Amino acid sequence: MATIRDVARLAGVGIGTVSRVMNQSPGVKTATREKVQHAIEQLKYKPDPIARSMISRRTGFMGIIAPFTTRSFFREVVQGMERAATLLGCQLVLYNVQNTAQRDHYFSDLPMYRKVDGLVILSLTPKDADAQAMREVGLPVVLVDAYSPFLSSLVVKTKDGVSRVVNSLLEQGHRRIGWIADPREEDTVWNKPNDVFQGLQHLWGREDFMVEPECLLTEAQNREEGRKAAFHLLSRPERPTAIVTASAFQAIEVLEVAQALDIKVPDALSVIGLHEDDIAEWLGLSTIQSPMREMGEWGVRHLVAHMENPARSPALFTFEMTFAERRTTTQLAKSWKVSHHYEDTERKRVS
């Protein structure tokens, strides 16, 4: 491996000049520059990023702390981060959280070991003490799908999204709306992926929200249960005219039962899934979801903004849910204006 000294020797100049050429600093005679450039190419010289970090105090790495589960939500968000990071020329280091101990360890220790220039935390909420510590050591941190008063955070207005989809349905004349979901998961490691159920509970009792209690099934963890739930909802005389399911799997059952019962979708029955998915795409299922890719992109872009201006004070940002209309609803999308704008940070090379 050639060092800067080798280049200087070969080019017959001082190392300072080589450095200047490498960093495109002004004040180098063209002749000298070319001479040096030639030596650089000849020796295939690449500056050592570690030695460089020694001076600049930056690694060019951005840490991602995320519950790296099989869940498509995390996968999609991380993919959004990847996209933005590639564009911005920095690398992502994955810190995979599998349990609370690991999470706490990352939160308390990672900021101390300065192995990354900044941190994007996904769907995990650091304790106030940890969050403050991160600020104090001057490590830029951004939260995605989580909130801390001490750190810039991005949250999605889930309740709002649920309200909107229900209101859209009401506007279309629907009066009986069914709901099929997995038993609510109370996970201590990461934040609940969504509080759609809370959103529904919130609407509950509102006068114009005429979903019947019996239409709310919360147990549907396997195929048989899902099918039973769908059948239960659709075979009653006063059956719902719209069904929202927590997963595309459950939607499969609803669609099958509807077909068996000769209920036309979307004419006689609207079906809406949660979260974007390969299966939703395949099924032609209309879905409502968090803008996952965009959230990921926002995360790294906003982190870069924080790295460029460390004094920047933490702020709360919100995204709306989005709606993808396919073939299981009609004209529902029109009442949705997709708008999850965020400050567009300038592109910046992190080297």
Place this chain on the structure above:
Amino acid sequence: MATIRDVARLAGVGIGTVSRVMNQSPGVKTATREKVQHAIEQLKYKPDPIARSMISRRTGFMGIIAPFTTRSFFREVVQGMERAATLLGCQLVLYNVQNTAQRDHYFSDLPMYRKVDGLVILSLTPKDADAQAMREVGLPVVLVDAYSPFLSSLVVKTKDGVSRVVNSLLEQGHRRIGWIADPREEDTVWNKPNDVFQGLQHLWGREDFMVEPECLLTEAQNREEGRKAAFHLLSRPERPTAIVTASAFQAIEVLEVAQALDIKVPDALSVIGLHEDDIAEWLGLSTIQSPMREMGEWGVRHLVAHMENPARSPALFTFEMTFAERRTTTQLAKSWKVSHHYEDTERKRVS
């Protein structure tokens, strides 16, 4: 941020002693050690990983070059890598390949910038020149789901897997086997995820392989096409008694059509999907697949082995496909012995 000098000053010792205490080197009087330890805690001293890298020439980072698509295959493999990396105490840096230019750039330049201690390349085949260059600069590299004569490689015996599943079916008395797949994808960026089709073609013409040509449908890219294909296969008088589908989506259609035609699964029809999947799980679909998690784990473990012994010469490793029997086949698993053993590298902290 406290440095080693601050600690030395506070403890009233030389920096050498502090270093010795930090690295648990022997030859430090207990009294001195405690004095130093006290100073370390008081100043919350953490050694700077960058300065440390300067000496050790290691970063503690492991690079992953992968086509980071939404495909579950890559996701699962990377997850396996994550699991192993966490266990081994090293961090994963994601290098996301989105196009051929980026791929080539990573292959040629990444080994030069010594930002990672080693590289696991997934489903991408570096050119011989690049592979040799990697060896020459002494960067440990391991290929997963790809092969190069110059690098340790892990491949899955796909043809073999297909043969085995077909043979298992033949043993069970099946004589007409259907096949539904997407049009073959010829992707220039990453290796074809599987060459199952090749596997079939390979069996083609063998006397005991009595799948009929008309049973082979290769076009089924959307729901309607898939359903049409399934109907085409199952409605003929001499219908197949077993169907293999390239994706779980297509299996959905087969199962629905079978139900509509009152063909009992698995009694009158065996259905086998490719690749493990949430949907397969939900559907109770029996599947054949590459051992994705294990491949990922093998990748980082084997890379560690190479890092510990840089002289190690490249070798080719093979994994068998695995079979997950669920509710769409019967007793097919018994002829499958799952065996994808690999050398168990010793656990090693990379710090």
Place this chain on the structure above:
DNA sequence: TTGTACGCGTTATCAA
């Protein structure tokens, strides 16, 4: 315009 010496924070060597 260019060369030199110093410092970044650590580990390793060697003399005390």
Place this chain on the structure above:
DNA sequence: TTGATAACGCGTACAA
């Protein structure tokens, strides 16, 4: 058992 000092490779004042 310990402390001083020399690397590691680069950027950058500062002197020439």
